[in-house]
Amino acid sequence: MPEGEIAEKLHSVFTQPRFDTGVKFDAGNKTATEIEKRIRERDGKIPFSEFMDISLYSEHGYYSSGKVDIGIEKDFQTSPEASELFGASITSVLIKTWSAMGRPERFQVVEMGAGQGALAHSILQWAEDLDPDFSKSLQYTIVEYAKDLIPRQQEKLAMFQNVQWIRGSAYELPLANIEGAFISNELPDAFPVERVAKLNGEVKQKFVSIDDNSWVEIWDNPSPEVAKFIEDNKLQIHGGVEEPINIKALELQRQLDQALNKGVILTVDYGKNGTVGVKNTIGVRTFGRSGNMYRRDFLKAYEYPGNVDITSSINFSILTEQSIKDGLKVVFSGTQYDFLTKAGIAEIATKMREIAQTTRFWDELVRMSKNISGYHFLSSSTANFYSLMVAKGINTAHLDFINTQEAIDTKPPKVPVRLPESGKTYYLGFPSLAEEAEYDTNIMITDEEGRLWLYPHTLERIKIIGTDQKVVLDLTQKENLVQVVKDAGYIMS
Numbered sequence: 001m002p003e004g005e006i007a008e009k010l011h012s013v014f015t016q017p018r019f020d021t022g023v024k025f026d027a028g029n030k031t032a033t034e035i036e037k038r039i040r041e042r043d044g045k046i047p048f049s050e051f052m053d054i055s056l057y058s059e060h061g062y063y064s065s066g067k068v069d070i071g072i073e074k075d076f077q078t079s080p081e082a083s084e085l086f087g088a089s090i091t092s093v094l095i096k097t098w099s100a101m102g103r104p105e106r107f108q109v110v111e112m113g114a115g116q117g118a119l120a121h122s123i124l125q126w127a128e129d130l131d132p133d134f135s136k137s138l139q140y141t142i143v144e145y146a147k148d149l150i151p152r153q154q155e156k157l158a159m160f161q162n163v164q165w166i167r168g169s170a171y172e173l174p175l176a177n178i179e180g181a182f183i184s185n186e187l188p189d190a191f192p193v194e195r196v197a198k199l200n201g202e203v204k205q206k207f208v209s210i211d212d213n214s215w216v217e218i219w220d221n222p223s224p225e226v227a228k229f230i231e232d233n234k235l236q237i238h239g240g241v242e243e244p245i246n247i248k249a250l251e252l253q254r255q256l257d258q259a260l261n262k263g264v265i266l267t268v269d270y271g272k273n274g275t276v277g278v279k280n281t282i283g284v285r286t287f288g289r290s291g292n293m294y295r296r297d298f299l300k301a302y303e304y305p306g307n308v309d310i311t312s313s314i315n316f317s318i319l320t321e322q323s324i325k326d327g328l329k330v331v332f333s334g335t336q337y338d339f340l341t342k343a344g345i346a347e348i349a350t351k352m353r354e355i356a357q358t359t360r361f362w363d364e365l366v367r368m369s370k371n372i373s374g375y376h377f378l379s380s381s382t383a384n385f386y387s388l389m390v391a392k393g394i395n396t397a398h399l400d401f402i403n404t405q406e407a408i409d410t411k412p413p414k415v416p417v418r419l420p421e422s423g424k425t426y427y428l429g430f431p432s433l434a435e436e437a438e439y440d441t442n443i444m445i446t447d448e449e450g451r452l453w454l455y456p457h458t459l460e461r462i463k464i465i466g467t468d469q470k471v472v473l474d475l476t477q478k479e480n481l482v483q484v485v486k487d488a489g490y491i492m493s
């Protein structure tokens, strides 16, 4: 979809009570027909979370039917698939946790949402390399919801005897009394979420419907459960900013806190320590086949139900507060990169180089040689990745090497920004985006080709010449502008 068209559609998403996507319902798509059936049963519309749940986890859904394909140039990339360094660093932290527990004979690791088994493979293998005694104590359990992913994981892990599988949902946790660690990478981002934003000053929730054989989105009053979640977690909801409401992620954290007897819970995912909505960007992203990313072209979720991933960022402060309330101690809360650095990724990389000269790591080393530190993927592409580690019943002094707790981020949502060229003609976009007082300096501008430019706090810095429909930008202070945008922490695209 051309960017101008996307901008126009996004404008409708945020400002109109009803958004006609223009995407036709495909009666030949089994997931789409299942969604349509649900909509009919529910008097004409379903919450977005139900659309997402059926798209990903019904019989023909993206995860449940095993269509998901993770890796470089596949549907999407994850850290454990990108490098052994990720799983190895986590193994090193698990060994320290095991030591903090007095090196028990049995140490349980429960990984939830194991994808293609890459993280489990790294941990089980690196446990043998780093500490054979730890490896002997290790009992690895995978809790996986997607039926068709389990055989793929079993094939990948066939050489290990100490792995068992439980098919089920992590947030309906079939486990208790765990002594060891619960771990996950990119799990809660795959949970069905609601999307909320303010419309004409009122918080609304997104519903999905089908009308005249096309997909339609409708803003309506939030369900009592969603309203309570917003209130309980004191979430600031703004106009033009969609905040994903991940009730199941909180439910999972609550259940893990209870099911853990002694040990740690490590959650790695994209997100941050506060609300995650980005202005004028919808609250979920879609990823499709063969490396195509549909970050902006959000209508792919309606074009290909069951064939694309749908995902949203995690507000880690909600999970952290829950664990604190449940009596757990925060051991680490910060970026994934900081976590891996403290976990000893540099030492692991050195060790990997030593082992690689004679053994199985040769291919990995060759891959790493493009960027010899091996940090490239884990640091750059994961800039938005966050790690949270909480502990229960253990002496966390043993984990002091990692102790970090980031303050809750209460900054207003970020806005993607581009810098235009001076002197060209631009068109003033949707003034309604400035409807919220705290954002009244925001302005949206499109150029002659319909490309979108967003301006935060810059009206006094750039001179706008022209009517309120057509403007010429005098950018004599463009240097300042770049600095202002960067200082404010906005995303440059």
Ligand SMILES: C[S@@+](CC[C@H](N)C(=O)[O-])C[C@H]1O[C@@H](n2cnc3c(N)ncnc32)[C@H](O)[C@@H]1O
Binding pocket: 063, 064, 070, 078, 079, 080, 081, 112, 113, 114, 115, 116, 118, 119, 143, 144, 145, 146, 149, 168, 169, 170, 171, 184, 185, 186, 187, 190, 191
């Ligand atoms: C984005 S993938 C991440 C896969 C893997 N952890 C990685 O980093 O490559 C999400 C994984 O979580 C699984 N999953 C989603 N919802 C789940 C749930 N409620 N319980 C357990 N697993 C779930 C999916 O089937 C998939 O394996």
